[in-house]
Amino acid sequence: MPDWTLVLLELRGAVAAPHIVRLAALGVAAPLFSLWPHIGSPFAAAFGAAFLVLEPFYNNALNIWHGQLTAYALLPRPWESSLRAKGIATILLTLIVVAFFVAITAFVQPSPPTLQELSRCFEYLLSVLFPLLAIGAIVSRQQPRPGSGFGLDDAAGGMVMLIILGLVSIPWSIAGTIASGELLLLSYTVVAAAVWWYVVIPSAARRIHEQIPHLWHNTQTLSR
């Protein structure tokens, strides 16, 4: 069972600055990009912007706020429970932010999106969500930043996020070109979710527990 007290804290923290500023800035920019005719799907920019906003929740999950690693390390909770709570909060946030950006994008489109287009968006979201969480569990541990804001390392983190997003979008792109692609994509999504929940989280929790002094030292050194 996820720890809902932790999930709620993560959600509460998501609206704390500076994330909310990113949300506002990219929320305006994304629909404008969607009007650019060469971008492919009109919703591509909305997804890119949503994952840029939420990048720290995926790739800097242990240090979204200054002091978070220390606080979580001293909590009487196993890391597995904390990581599951963080993952669930990230999924909920992603659903909210993507829905928000997609809605704004749809609003500025010359014609309203069809149900099929929206369904494709949802398929895409589910297909990239769990691979992003799984990769984020590794990046968060190996490339921690002392916090999340608007520094150069955050910009670099954003670029890395877009590259990873491009890579995890490949299965969705392939599925769109082959027969029974939708079924294959659904199977892929279910397997990715199971791998994240049953393999990646326990493994990441074990490694974090073993590496706390190392992670903590890195975070402190970087924040100086």
Add this chain to the structure above:
Amino acid sequence: MAQHTDTIALTDVVKVYEGGQRALDGLTFSVPAGSVCGFIGLNGAGKSTTVRLLAGLEQADGGTVEVLGASVPFRDPAITRRIGFVLDEPFYFDWLSAREYLNWIGRMEGLSAAESSRRTAELLEILSLPVDDGQLISTFSTGMKKKVSLAAAIIHAPELLILDEPLEAVDAVTARYVRDTLLSLAARGSTILLTSHVLDTVQRFCTDLCIIQQGRTLLQCPMASLQESVRSQFGIKEAGSLEDLFVRLVTQRSESPRLSYV
């Protein structure tokens, strides 16, 4: 060798930072269960490093660190629940109000929602912290932030309190309330290890004393036998106050140096 009555036991602990700086150089000391131990030393003596080792945030390069009978880092999170920490580095979420944060910590420490809320209200009142949710911790002064850390450390009335400079920047009235609260916790069996540079407080408040210098234990004894210990170990007959004694022990001089132009 740690005795089973020791709540904290460090044996020959070595901690070397990058660049070869030896923060701890064979530190050995123990804190008996139920005691209030003052852990004092000059700046850079290794106090905060020791506290971080006890919290499992740093790893010793040698020796053993045991807390509540378990090796650090703890395998069982239930042990963490028995401890309250105040570290030199704050680890609260400053985008919450004091009430929200303490309530959350209470829940995390296993209190029911009602109990956490009740204790939060009491702590806010005793420590003169704002009850207004519109006032976030980020807007607090250094002293108020310290009070939030303290409140979070004691909300679950832990068996062991490890406090790094708990009264630093805290106003005199609150400091007194905090001392009384800590004494109440000690009276009901909690063990307290605290670092402080306010030696007068340490002398009046602590039952045990540990002085460290350059990462090694210089003196450890019960406060009641301080005079006797310094006489037998250092040949100092008239130790005076703890401050006088501390200055003599760590500087090898009994008078303060004077500036030539003053």
